[in-house]
Amino acid sequence: MVRHTPRIAIIGAGISGLACALELERHGIIPAIFEQRARPGEAFNHVGGLLQLMSRPIRDEVAYLRKELHLPVKPLARWNRIIMHTPRVTRTVTGNLGYFFLRGQDENSTESQLYSLLKTPVYFNRYADWRALAHHYDYVVVADGTPAVARTLGCWQDLVETWVRGAVVLGDFDPHTLIMWVNTEYSRHTYAYLTPFNARRASLLLIVNDSNPDEIEEKWRLFWEIEKLDYQVLDSFSVKHTSGYCYPPQVGNVLMVGNAGGFMEPFLGFGVMSAFRSGVYAARALVSGKSYLSITSDLRRKIAHLATIRRLLNNMDNEDFDNLVRFITTPGIKQLIYNTNIDVLQYTTVLLNLFEQVKKKVRPGTQK
Numbered sequence: 422m423v424r425h426t427p428r429i430a431i432i433g434a435g436i437s438g439l440a441c442a443l444e445l446e447r448h449g450i451i452p453a454i455f456e457q458r459a460r461p462g463e464a465f466n467h468v469g470g471l472l473q474l475m476s477r478p479i480r481d482e483v484a485y486l487r488k489e490l491h492l493p494v495k496p497l498a499r500w501n502r503i504i505m506h507t508p509r510v511t512r513t514v515t516g517n518l519g520y521f522f523l524r525g526q527d528e529n530s531t532e533s534q535l536y537s538l539l540k541t542p543v544y545f546n547r548y549a550d551w552r553a554l555a556h557h558y559d560y561v562v563v564a565d566g567t568p569a570v571a572r573t574l575g576c577w578q579d580l581v582e583t584w585v586r587g588a589v590v591l592g593d594f595d596p597h598t599l600i601m602w603v604n605t606e607y608s609r610h611t612y613a614y615l616t617p618f619n620a621r622r623a624s625l626l627l628i629v630n631d632s633n634p635d636e637i638e639e640k641w642r643l644f645w646e647i648e649k650l651d652y653q654v655l656d657s658f659s660v661k662h663t664s665g666y667c668y669p670p671q672v673g674n675v676l677m678v679g680n681a682g683g684f685m686e687p688f689l690g691f692g693v694m695s696a697f698r699s700g701v702y703a704a705r706a707l708v709s710g711k712s713y714l715s716i717t718s719d720l721r722r723k724i725a726h727l728a729t730i731r732r733l734l735n736n737m738d739n740e741d742f743d744n745l746v747r748f749i750t751t752p753g754i755k756q757l758i759y760n761t762n763i764d765v766l767q768y769t770t771v772l773l774n775l776f777e778q779v780k781k782k783v784r785p786g787t788q789k
Contacts (some may be wrong), residue, residue, distance in 0.1 A: 430558045432565050466624070470500055473722070477766070499597055506603070562676045579664075603742045
């Protein structure tokens with residue numbers, strides 16, 4: 422009996438969509454790929470982090486991508502240090518923390534690397550209607566980076582909505598260091614961070630929850646003023662972003678991957694590994710006939726743990742953030758979190774309870 426080769430459409434040529442297409446190609450299936458933009462990748466170039474803490478028990482993410490997901494992508498650099506700034510505390514963490522990846526439409530970006538491996542042509546500058554495709558194809562993989570389809574299908578729940586204000590800046594940078602700032606005056610309950618392209622150029626991003634286009638500009642100005650930044654700005658951008666929980670990630674013959682399927686970390690919000698994995702897992706589910714819901718259970722469990730952390734952060738003030746940074750950089754705790762391969766996300770509740778106890782000692786009268 423000749424087995425029918427499924428006809429598959431992919432909407433979006435970002436990380437998750439391209440990862441899905443490459444895995445399908447590896448199994449002899451040629452998908453139809455539709456992308457609204459003229460090139461693969463986000464419209465603005467920036468540097469994303471792949472934090473090993475979020476990927477455990479995976480020890481080396483780049484080796485895992487190459488060996489287990491068959492994606493030989495090259496990072497910008499290893500990530501060896503984080504400098505954390507809160508209003509009254511500055512702490513540094515070092516170790517094999519992960520990797521930095523170039524994102525966007527640059528010829529060396531992660532998306533461009535994936536696209537260069539692809540044999541299947543991509544239909545650029547093409548809007549794809551998922552409903553029409555779902556009638557025409559056996560399966561549709563939604564990888565457009567938005568929750569629109571999941572919302573329509575009734576399987577999306579918002580976790581955090583933010584505005585991202587960013588810039589490419591010039592200065593003197595350590596290519597292996599991420600700098601992070603938290604201050605409720607300009608970031609509410611989120612954060613700002615700087616990740617380097619190289620020793621002279623970096624991407625600087627401010628993420629603000631529950632904001633709007635006018636307010637984010639004021640917060641951006643306040644961020645530069647309070648932190649006394651003097652970088653030279655080469656390019657800037659502003660974009661709205663929503664992270665959420667998608668269940669189930671497949672409805673009928675429609676599968677959702679990457680941020681379209683809720684595979685975005687609601688804590689730090691990088692989501693690079695989840696984008697890779699969800700795209701590949703969708704392809705493997707379609708090739709093998711296995712349940713996409715089951716294959717992605719581990720990814721969704723990690724996101725649920727991170728959502729617990731996000732809920733805690735949403736109730737913090739600056740003094741809480743000072744205490745949190747002191748706590749996670751305390752000798753012993755710091756080594757456990759950053760310098761082991763223990764999947765600490767599994768113990769989120771235990772760590773949060775421990776933090777609450779420490780906070781009460783530092784700040785008498787604090788209520789739960």
